[in-house]
Amino acid sequence: MIAQPDEIESMLRDAGIRVTSQRRTVIAALVQSHDHPSAEDVYARAKLVDNSVSFATVYRALATLVEAGIAQRLAVDDGPARFEMAPETEHDHLVDVDNGEVLELASEELAALRSRLAAELGYEIISQRSVLRVRKLKKP
Amino acid sequence: MIAQPDEIESMLRDAGIRVTSQRRTVIAALVQSHDHPSAEDVYARAKLVDNSVSFATVYRALATLVEAGIAQRLAVDDGPARFEMAPETEHDHLVDVDNGEVLELASEELAALRSRLAAELGYEIISQRSVLRVRKLKKP
DNA sequence: AGTGCAGTTGCGAACTATTTGCAATTTAGG
């Protein structure tokens, strides 16, 4: 499972980041969201809790969290970046081209294979999540 | 190998796209570039050949080519999208976080594994190129 | 509990990447 709101404060402290009510709000919004929200979505959700948070602060909080490894940012081909709490296990993302839904594809195998291939070229992988565009298979 | 300028015209015709000098210029620029140029790079290169092409046209041409499957667009985490001619073999991209270089990682194995995993979830993959952020390994 | 100061916030304006409206031009086909 993913961190509970109670743990939020210590996550920030452990990362040496100041605990502010805005950051708590943003993290809480992210923790409760399992649909890979965009910055705008996070902003909307955070605003329900604290109507005074600004868009800029949401962006700054997200950037801070990503830098601290607490959250992750996914660049999607078109449209805004989307965010999620950093998962314990690396996974890829499937974006359904028909409805924009994002689902996760976890596979040790995939991660291991990529690491091996990158290493063969003399590189270490810093982030290995990737986004695949997919469509639901029809069951005929 | 990738298409030669001579083939450009027929690539467009085959796709049912009108052949214009601007599109020829844009494709030629893409064909000759093996560094995954951004739209701006393509614009700069196209402009050397035909000083009158506009930025808007480059974007429109790239969009048209991508839609026709002649070119591909890569969303990179930060910075502009980058383009390349559609390769015969699918491959992933490694972006060197230190210098921004992009290299290619081809692997049948990787592609096959992803297809299998996506199929298990009931999806077919439409595009499976992905972008990994990497750093050169130090040889100690 | 009080104080200082670096870190953080909200606001709007700035910026970057990309798209669009429109009149003029060009293409493909008969």
Place this chain on the structure above:
DNA sequence: CCTAAATTGCAAATAGTTCGCAACTGCACT
């Protein structure tokens, strides 16, 4: 060649994200 429909260049518009700055706040140290 002639015409309809597609394409272009330009400049202005948009989407997403970042930034400058004055006001505010968390945290370390009394």
